[in-house]
Amino acid sequence: MKIRQLLAIVFGTTIIYRAYKEIYESIFFEAFIWILLILIGATLLSISIFKDYKNYKQNKKLINFSSSFLIVGFTIITMAILIKTELNFDKPTLIAAYHDDDVGGVYIDFKTDGSYILASTAIGYSNYSYGTYKISGNRITLNKIPDQYITSCHLEIVPNENGKERFMKEISGYNFTFTVKEDNR
DSSP: OOHHHHHHHHHHHHHHHHHHHHHHEEETTHHHHHHHHHHHHHHHHHHHHHHHHHHHHHHOOGGGGHHHHHHHHHHHHHHHHHHHHHHHHTSOEEEEEEEEOSSOEEEEEEETTSEEEEEEEETTEEEEEEEEEEEETTEEEESSOOSSSOOOSEEEEEEOTTSSOEEEEESSSSOOEEEEEEEOO
16 A cells, blocks of 8 residues: 555545534634645645656556545545535524523524434534434423533423513423524424
């Protein structure tokens, strides 16, 4: 195995791993990490194409482009993971609610297709949980307990005393309270 093929495999698994981690978490320096990975990948691909083409001119075999094909293949897989993750976040919202804390907060986004994304945030870090839900009137039943903040699978949307604001509370458990930000029911 050529060193370029080994570098392509190491680089490819690194970018796929980073894209997979982005499904469940994001960090403050994420953009800088991606810029660094893109620069490394572009450099590695340029060198690989140049050397592979040079070898191809001598041997006339497509196998000479194996390291270039590996890098392109890993890049396509990574792009597919990132696009799928972004499409998950961009689905239309049915109900969105949040809970602010001193250092961060919790945000839950119920999508119109019956799925939800719960984001727990702290300074420079976000952690994502996914699941499905069923809604009946003002009661929402989650398929699982998504995070350490919520201790019950049953939530209820209740109006404030003044009727202007609505909250989402646990029916049982610690009675964790969210402020309803958007309701498109």
